[in-house]
Amino acid sequence: MNEFEDIAENIKRIRDTVENARQRAGTQSVSIMAVTKTVPPERVNFAVSQGFDLLGENRVQEYLGKKDLYDGSARIHFIGHLQSNKIKYIIDSVEMIQSIDSVHLAREVSRAAIAAGRTMDILCEINIGEEPSKTGFSPSEFPDAAAEIASLEGVRLKGLMAIPPVNEGKRYFEKMRELYDDMRSRYTGLEVLSMGMSSDYPDAIACGANLVRIGSALFGARLNNTVTSI
Ligand SMILES: *Cc1c(COP(=O)(O)O)cnc(C)c1O
Secondary structure (H helix, E strand, O other): OOOOHHHHHHHHHHHHHHHHHHHHHOOOOOEEEEEOOOOOHHHHHHHHHOOOOEEEEOOHHHHHHHHHHOOOOOEEEEOOOOOHHHHHHHOOOOOEEEEEOOHHHHHHHHHHHHHHOOOEEEEEEEOOOOOOOOOOEOOOOHHHHHHHHHOOOOEEEEEEEEOOOOOOHHHHHHHHHHHHHHHHHHOOOOOEEEOOOOOOHHHHHHOOOOEEEEOHHHHOOOOOOOHHHO
């Protein structure tokens, strides 16, 4: 038995589940992100070799330690809480930052991107359940923030990301879809609704997600708790 057999089987199951949910929802395409926290690079590279080539990183330190070991064909999105003083470590190598959770951070990423001579694709993270333990824009403050963020140079607002309250996904996925549709009617270029993780991605797709972020259902359970990283 191949040492990555578990991942191969998980990939098959995830692909089937995503495809079924996608067809039912009538969504054109759904991207599947492999969330790599705590996963050794060899296992990540196996997933990349099977076509799971979009990787989600949520800790700058861990990412810096692993990035040179990743297969060069992998595309990286940053999905964790990002401190302004760490933007410089990721600005050149990630394709998108999904976790813009304040206007301040958006301004700092804009500044760093301009200095690096690039434009950074970004998603704004919405604290859709308005949970005090989570970062992100509250849905009511977001429209004003979006107006400023959309006007910044060096960043391109591509959509929204959310981590809804555990076990209450469905209701909040629907709220996210409403917010996303509202934003799309105001701004051009929004095309990503990133929501759904291992335990609830079929529900998220049913509500219109077109990017799901999957960790444990792909690589297996993580030993350490992940709450601190999000
Ligand atoms: C860890 C993490 C995921 C994946 O979580 P799983 O439940 O293991 O699929 C998705 N998004 C973010 C932001 C995460 O931190």
